[in-house]
Amino acid sequence: MTTADQRIHFGGDYNPEQWPEEVWAEDTRLMKEAGVTMVTAGIFSWARVEPRPGEYDFGWFDRVMDNLGDAGIRVCLATMTASPPPWLSRLHPEVLPETEDGRRKWPGGRQHYCPSSPVYREYATRLVERLATRYADHPALDTWHVGNEYGCHTRQCYCDVSAADFRRWLRERYGTVQALNYAWSTAFWSQRYDTFDEVLPPRLAPTFANPAQQLDYWRFGDDALRQCYLAEYEVLRRVTPGVPITTNLMPHHKPVDAFAWAEHQDVMSLDHYQDPYDPRTHLPAAYNFDLMRSAREGQPWMLLEQAPSAVNWRARNSPKKPGTMRLWSWQAVAQGADAVLYFQWRQSRGGAEKYHSAMVPHAGTGTRVFREVSDLGRELASVPDIAGTRSRANVALLTDWNSWWALELDSHPSSALDQSAINRAHHQALFDAGVACDIVPPHRVLDRYQLVVVPNLYLLSEDNAARLAAYVERGGHLVVSFFSGIVDTCDRVHLGGYPAPLRRLLGLRIEEFWPLAEGETLSVHGELNGSADLWSEAIDLEGAEAVAVFGDGELAGRPAVTRHAYGEGTAWYIGTRLDPAALRTLMDRAREAAGVAPVLHGLPEGVQATVRQGEDGRRFLFLLNHGTSDATVELPEPMRDRLRPGTGDTTAVPLPPRGVAVLQPTDHFPGALT
């Protein structure tokens, strides 16, 4: 996304090959009507532009580009490699991916390629070379969109091609087979490898496969996908050095390490599909939007896909209720997005996604959906100066894909641990308090944060543990939840009482984990009161104090939550899963102790408040009512609502359910920017 123009980009995926050319002129006319400024084109055009191996037909696509360019619409141009044409796997069946238990995945859908396939990468980069060369100087070209939703359907492949690539990857990672044997603890169950040639992916086995082998396969799988991306990236960077490059990530997406990918993107972009049946669907959205904003340290990002209304791929697919599409679009902007795009422009007549809503529905433009889309397009165009502003948070939630992969392996004390859910629970406790939060990897510099929250960081290197200790020692405030700091990067237990590398910092020792049965709950008492489930553990205090204790069960009277003064700072520890209210209480206390204030005090239930600020000091206060009741937000100073241009300054903003306000504070407004 080029930042030449100051505006919130608005538009959607554009697949003109699904329609006769006579429709295209109407497309651009309606796009202008709807306020479209950018489209993503060409995502699934490979089979049309290369109908036979090596034979290219770009003529029709030239006309698409020219048509868009003539209408002044910017193009986020896809590299067209997301879904290979049928001829590719017919010529080279070995490009097809295989499941863990040896079943081949065939064409008929999309993403039917083995990420490690040199054949796929060769054909893909050859196409990208042609494409980049052809459109390098096209005036409509704005941004490159590489592939599409990497790892969405083919998270990992287990075929022989992947096996060979895995061995190469392991050789590079470990150097010697001795190092591999150590890292994988192969003395266990007689798994010692004599040479790298013996190593295989963790395919279907008689019982639990080696956990370090599984963990490395997650790492390898992420890397194999990234290598596909980078192979195209390198062509694009070389041919069009000035054009920004992105690829659209998926939310909560375990196979793709957003932090690692962020290092190779010029701008982050996200596909996000709220579930209209879920009254709390804005919460996972908030988590993912914060992740996108944080992944490149606050840089504005693109909401590259959302649905105008219903999707097609859940078991039951509700339309979005009136106003929610607007609300959730503004939520993205409020959390740092500078682009709001949809899948897709015009609803397909045929194919697997014909019941996915589009900006132009089957029923045409005289429809609720087209009206709401067009209204939003106009509204976004009215506040172009939001673009380029950034947010700041004083709290960070720290997480790590490596730890996620390791946490959810089999053969654990409890198989019910869910990294995504536990992260979101902690994030929600901040969100509900109106506190801005970054989401950061363990290697990020922490000193700019007053509070760092670490949910279930199961895998933790000694180095990263030391960094956490140093952060607290220098005055930082830290909240760590259970089953953190348990294994090293090879999934080997840190010995000496859990969590060995954090024991001094937290001032405690855990002798035994005591996971709870399904449905079992315990009460907790002390500075906070409530219930706990899923997990408990036998904590011995070694300097920490008990903030709350278990009220019943085998561990009654023993600590459930602790606090430890360490250096200039404080480290809190949560040895169970608290109910949401108790977790909120705990997080409020930790936050208050750290001196972190919410964006606004006294926010009504269900109202989200965020601030963005430009380098020139301009500020925007976003207020969004996700609740079901009318609310009024009291402001500390009079402000003007940019979305209601006629109205004057006010200190009380009425917000009906699904209501949105974009206020412009003065320099005196503290917000989260103090």
Next chain:
Amino acid sequence: MTTADQRIHFGGDYNPEQWPEEVWAEDTRLMKEAGVTMVTAGIFSWARVEPRPGEYDFGWFDRVMDNLGDAGIRVCLATMTASPPPWLSRLHPEVLPETEDGRRKWPGGRQHYCPSSPVYREYATRLVERLATRYADHPALDTWHVGNEYGCHTRQCYCDVSAADFRRWLRERYGTVQALNYAWSTAFWSQRYDTFDEVLPPRLAPTFANPAQQLDYWRFGDDALRQCYLAEYEVLRRVTPGVPITTNLMPHHKPVDAFAWAEHQDVMSLDHYQDPYDPRTHLPAAYNFDLMRSAREGQPWMLLEQAPSAVNWRARNSPKKPGTMRLWSWQAVAQGADAVLYFQWRQSRGGAEKYHSAMVPHAGTGTRVFREVSDLGRELASVPDIAGTRSRANVALLTDWNSWWALELDSHPSSALDQSAINRAHHQALFDAGVACDIVPPHRVLDRYQLVVVPNLYLLSEDNAARLAAYVERGGHLVVSFFSGIVDTCDRVHLGGYPAPLRRLLGLRIEEFWPLAEGETLSVHGELNGSADLWSEAIDLEGAEAVAVFGDGELAGRPAVTRHAYGEGTAWYIGTRLDPAALRTLMDRAREAAGVAPVLHGLPEGVQATVRQGEDGRRFLFLLNHGTSDATVELPEPMRDRLRPGTGDTTAVPLPPRGVAVLQPTDHFPGALT
């Protein structure tokens, strides 16, 4: 089934190869005792008559046929091709079918052949040629029974042989690959085919496979099975031109289009297994019996298999309670069957079906089951003049296998739509009202019906939509339920507001589907009141009037059910799934508006009443009590109960639970035959 003799045939599957020859004489003796007039023989005899490829041993089967012939028992002779001998797949492993995800299905059960296999068809027809030639003039031969339960276990095969056959089938259907690309909407997701050689079955894919590819695979699968049937049919028709040919269909059987198969059968036959645990098991039976009767426009059909008592293949298998076997057998006759047969004559000692009940149980003939069977044999023999009579209905339920296949594809607004369930719900509303109903395909002439009910006819060609409109225009009454008329025969959406080809007829436009969450219900109010679930939609009236509106939810106050005067007739539309009582109310209103009367007025709850009539005007009124209470049925004129020969004419028929009466009305009786 030859119609030379006027009688209701009675008997069962006969598998003498499971028993030593000394048992065979006892078999015919007991058959006579039980009133058996027909057996189906040879279904699983292939391995015995052709123990090695090309070596035949028919001697023992000659003795079986002679034994039966000598006893005066007619033979419905199977072509023996339902379960190939082990040597076939050992010689030709490629005849074995494969699952969608590439797993081979091995011998050990039955039906282990790829329907597209030329090898299987060659061996099968070679056997049929021998068989037909040998028994062409055997006096016991009555009817040919081709294969067995086509598609029961192997609905579709995905092997390479099937793939090649699918390509042949597609070439014949589409002619050019351009036509295929259009029909399959392959511009979507880069699926464009350059040649037919690239096309594959919809095997396991990374995500949703192309829906039109899936739809065509249902069509192809049905056709592949039918080609197996027809290959044998052609041999039989040539060698024994005068002998009727049938194959036994399964109830609710999605892989086999009963309407298409009916065109190639001389008589319809059905296997039907009620579930004794289900107190409403007579309702799906009623649906399937009506389908059999309607498939060849009222021609008598054969109940070729039912269980004397328990089956073996459900998770738990209850015996039939005393009297229910009789009741359900008479239900078949009441709905047009001229033959009542069982699986099987003598209960197997070994093998997979040894716990399937039989006419002669393990415990022998001094048993409840043998007594009930023999009693029924005698009873059926006492009313031979029922045979050959037919029923007439003034209401038709219109359905289409093509639409069924398309309706239940993935990626829809709701995956909870179930063609079979929705059809049966509408059928039940007529059944409970005592109204006779035919079940017909879209191309059937409709003008003979006063009311046509169309549940969820998702796929609808412009032509068939026009036929519905013409029917109403000429004075017909029509009830259409939601998500009808949405796609064309290629599963491409009819554009212009749903349901485009029916909008003028129905007088409305649907802008958005609004499927309901699992467990979500809405109230409906108006001319009918009740609740709705599963589905709602945003209906704009364009000439129709609202019969009922939604009482809550986002669509509160908008139409749920509508009515539209069109030409000389009326078209009703149901935009949700009504609860059974509300649906019954609606159907009663539509039926009354159409002037359709029930067979009898004032039928007690749970009592079924049907009429059959001969060309000579003889009539039979069947009364069956499916309920759990004693009932008395008031007749409009005195009639005699043919099953209680001693009693005189009466106008009040007492029916205990599971009771049956067969009454003979005079010419004055209107019944459903006005």
Next chain:
Amino acid sequence: MTTADQRIHFGGDYNPEQWPEEVWAEDTRLMKEAGVTMVTAGIFSWARVEPRPGEYDFGWFDRVMDNLGDAGIRVCLATMTASPPPWLSRLHPEVLPETEDGRRKWPGGRQHYCPSSPVYREYATRLVERLATRYADHPALDTWHVGNEYGCHTRQCYCDVSAADFRRWLRERYGTVQALNYAWSTAFWSQRYDTFDEVLPPRLAPTFANPAQQLDYWRFGDDALRQCYLAEYEVLRRVTPGVPITTNLMPHHKPVDAFAWAEHQDVMSLDHYQDPYDPRTHLPAAYNFDLMRSAREGQPWMLLEQAPSAVNWRARNSPKKPGTMRLWSWQAVAQGADAVLYFQWRQSRGGAEKYHSAMVPHAGTGTRVFREVSDLGRELASVPDIAGTRSRANVALLTDWNSWWALELDSHPSSALDQSAINRAHHQALFDAGVACDIVPPHRVLDRYQLVVVPNLYLLSEDNAARLAAYVERGGHLVVSFFSGIVDTCDRVHLGGYPAPLRRLLGLRIEEFWPLAEGETLSVHGELNGSADLWSEAIDLEGAEAVAVFGDGELAGRPAVTRHAYGEGTAWYIGTRLDPAALRTLMDRAREAAGVAPVLHGLPEGVQATVRQGEDGRRFLFLLNHGTSDATVELPEPMRDRLRPGTGDTTAVPLPPRGVAVLQPTDHFPGALT
């Protein structure tokens, strides 16, 4: 286990290859501290001792053996063949097992070998030859431990190697293909084999595979595993004729016929893992401990693996609450074990079982687990004279793996029958009454028992039926439950009214099975009252009397439980599944009629009492409180508690929850030994 020393062996699995050699010295020091007398070593050492095919490295293992020997710790030496090294399947991919549907199981876990593989067996026995030769005279060698948990993960293999071995096995079993065809009832569904070459394992089929084929595959699978065991056994017996040989069985383990294996073991050994979440987990333990004791007719057995606290392989894994590990260890001794061992000595840092508890936990020796382990070690050492004593039971529960395999095949009247559950229900009725019980196969001499209980003995040969009749005729008391005596050894129904071979003995005939729907219950009335579920049947009395009748349903008033005086004895029959209390009442009556007394009268709820006795007459009375309340056990004479050495004789033993007492009665104490 050599019986030279009189002591209860104590220890665990020892896997020193997981640790640097410097840890080994600490290991033996801590073992002495914990009272360890025996370890099981080498189970997963193959890849370390044979790093490349044919290259052996025993040096490190010599040091392990010497280290243990020097510390006076006996070694139960594993043959190291449980988990082949990666090189084996790389060299010989055909050793990998395949699932029923053709999916290969790969290395990465353990037990990744086809049991029929000649390649695996050759490499395994070559290793065993080396191992046995090397350590034959090592002073630490005590017992051979062959393989490990045979059939735990690879119950059966369906690959081509297995298929060939199955054909060999069938040729040996049946001699001719005609005999096979008869045994498998292949006249059904056209399955007749012309040669053995056509036969395959019961792989994935279009529908239910031939049940006799499935039954024989269970037999073959058990035999294939046993052949692996015996191949190693023969080497060991030859090279070290004086060293006892065992292999550790799994509880409730359907693939491995404990009675058949017992004939080839010098001592039985068991791995048993109670589920701490389950408050009744001691009941399946009691069943399995009785099975181990009975399998070699009362000979002391080894608890070869249990967990010191939590396991890792359930979905959620609770630690053992304080005291339960001790209680459940003593339960094993009370039921005849002479060894109590754990998996494992030192908790792994890496690998799939790192969260399985160990005697030395991650957190070290200053832990609850190490304390409880050491306490138990000392306690067991204080009563060495228990070793070698035996128990006697006057009641036998008769069961048969062949019948189990057949009972749970598909296509039955009810698929909800569960041999293990029904056996344990009957066992519990005796356990709760404080009655000792042996578990025996049908061929065991029964005359020493006063009561024989036969739960669901579905498959029963005429010979074994005759043995049961003879037992009763001579005065025995017998309880038989429903669906017994139905099929012969080929799974062919015994004709002539169920259960034909037991009808004279039981004095009844069953005409029809009447399985109940899920959730359906019936009342029963008579000498016992209660409820029944799962099953009912139509019983005609032919000499027996009704003990209880069904109170409702289609069979109301007909017998549910019967009793038949036969010869000098009595045969009871239960035609349904009684609720636990009703079953207990029935079993109490049958037991009292048979004159069987409990170990102690008036035992408090939840307290288990057993007796062991030596050849010299020394006796031990074990009392264990599995309940949650304090209990006091009244003794018929004063006795001394060997676990509380300071206390004098008493006639009232207080037992808190989880309490254990080991009392020493005089010769006058009757116990179960009268």
